Amino acid sequence: MKKLLILSVLALGYQTASAQLVTESFGTGGNAFTMDFVTIGNPGNAADTTGRPNPAGSVAYTYNLGKYEVSRDQIDKANSAGSLGITLEDMGSYGGNGANKPATGVSWYEAAKYVNWLNTSTGNTAAYKFDGSGTFQLWIAGDAGYNANNLFRNSLAKYWLPSLNEWYKGAYGNLNGTWNNFPTGSDSAPTAIASGTAANTAVYNQSFPAGPADINNAGGLSPYGTMGQGGNVMEWNETSFDGSNNIAGENRELRGGSWNLDAYFLASSTQDNYDLYPSQESYISGFRVASVPEPSTGLLVVLGLGGLLLKRRKTVTV
Numbered sequence: 001m002k003k004l005l006i007l008s009v010l011a012l013g014y015q016t017a018s019a020q021l022v023t024e025s026f027g028t029g030g031n032a033f034t035m036d037f038v039t040i041g042n043p044g045n046a047a048d049t050t051g052r053p054n055p056a057g058s059v060a061y062t063y064n065l066g067k068y069e070v071s072r073d074q075i076d077k078a079n080s081a082g083s084l085g086i087t088l089e090d091m092g093s094y095g096g097n098g099a100n101k102p103a104t105g106v107s108w109y110e111a112a113k114y115v116n117w118l119n120t121s122t123g124n125t126a127a128y129k130f131d132g133s134g135t136f137q138l139w140i141a142g143d144a145g146y147n148a149n150n151l152f153r154n155s156l157a158k159y160w161l162p163s164l165n166e167w168y169k170g171a172y173g174n175l176n177g178t179w180n181n182f183p184t185g186s187d188s189a190p191t192a193i194a195s196g197t198a199a200n201t202a203v204y205n206q207s208f209p210a211g212p213a214d215i216n217n218a219g220g221l222s223p224y225g226t227m228g229q230g231g232n233v234m235e236w237n238e239t240s241f242d243g244s245n246n247i248a249g250e251n252r253e254l255r256g257g258s259w260n261l262d263a264y265f266l267a268s269s270t271q272d273n274y275d276l277y278p279s280q281e282s283y284i285s286g287f288r289v290a291s292v293p294e295p296s297t298g299l300l301v302v303l304g305l306g307g308l309l310l311k312r313r314k315t316v317t318v
C-alpha cells in the first residue's frame, strides 16, 4: 500500500518535470548571461504523420529546448568571453540592433561554434568538430562520442543545435502526444502581431522594415512552453535537408517562418525552399539551442524522500 503511494508520488514528480523551466548561466563578469530552456518530456512519443517530413517529431529521450531564439546579447557576450568572432547582420533598417533582438546573420557553422563554446566554457564536450583551421568535419569512428546515426553531433555534448525532430516536437507537439498544425497549440494559424506574448499569437505577416520582435516578446507559447518557433526569425535545425547528416557541407534545414512571411511558413506541413549551405547567412534567420535535461531536482528530491520513507517504514516495521 505504502509502496503504491510512493510510486504515485514519483509519477507526479515526473509530470511536473516535463513542463519545467531550466535557466543555465554562461560567461563571467561583464560577459555573464543566462539562457532559459524548457524540458520536453514524453520520450518515445509517436511521430506526426500529417506534417513534413512525414513522419516527424518522434524523440526517444527527454531533452531541453531553448525557450527563446538566441539573442544578439547572448552572441555578443560569448564573442567577448570566447573570442568567437561570430558576425551578426546589421538590422539597422529592420527594427534595430537591440540587445534582446534575435541574432540574425549567423551561419550554421557560426551557430555550431557558438554551442561548442557553451559546452567547452562549462567543462563539457564540444558538439561539433572543427579542424585546426576552423573547417567543419564529421565525427569519425574512434572519436569519443561518435554516433554512427549522426555524424554532425558528438553524443557526449551537453548543448547542441536542435535536430529536426527535437525542434518539431517542441513546436507542434502536445504534452499528451497529439499534434498541432501551428506552433501555438492550435490547428489554426495564430493571430499575426508585431510583438507581444498573448496566447495563440505569433510575429509574422509584418512589413520587412518592421523587423523581428525581442526574443521574449515574440508571441504566444507552444504547449511545451517555447516562444517564437513560429515566426520572428527562421531557425537553423542541426539536421541536413535530406535528413541524413553524412556530408559536412550539405545544406541544412531552416524552419518556422519569420516576421515578414505568411502563415504558410509557420505550419508543420511546410518544409520547402528553406535550406541553406551551412556557411550562408540571412537577415531573417537565427537559431535556438537544445540540451540534455538537468537531472530533475524535483524528481531527485522525491526519489530521496521515497528512499527515506522506505527506510523509515523498514525501521518502524523492524
Ligand SMILES: [Ca+2]
Residues within 6 Å of the ligand: 086, 087, 088, 089, 105, 106, 107, 110, 281
Ligand atoms: Ca555571421
Ligand SMILES: [Ca+2]
Residues within 6 Å of the ligand: 050, 051, 179, 180, 181, 268
Ligand atoms: Ca497536422
Ligand SMILES: [Ca+2]
Residues within 6 Å of the ligand: 069, 228, 229, 230, 231, 232, 233, 234, 235, 256, 257
Ligand atoms: Ca522563430
Ligand SMILES: [Ca+2]
Residues within 6 Å of the ligand: 240, 242, 243, 244, 245, 246, 247, 250
Ligand atoms: Ca545527407
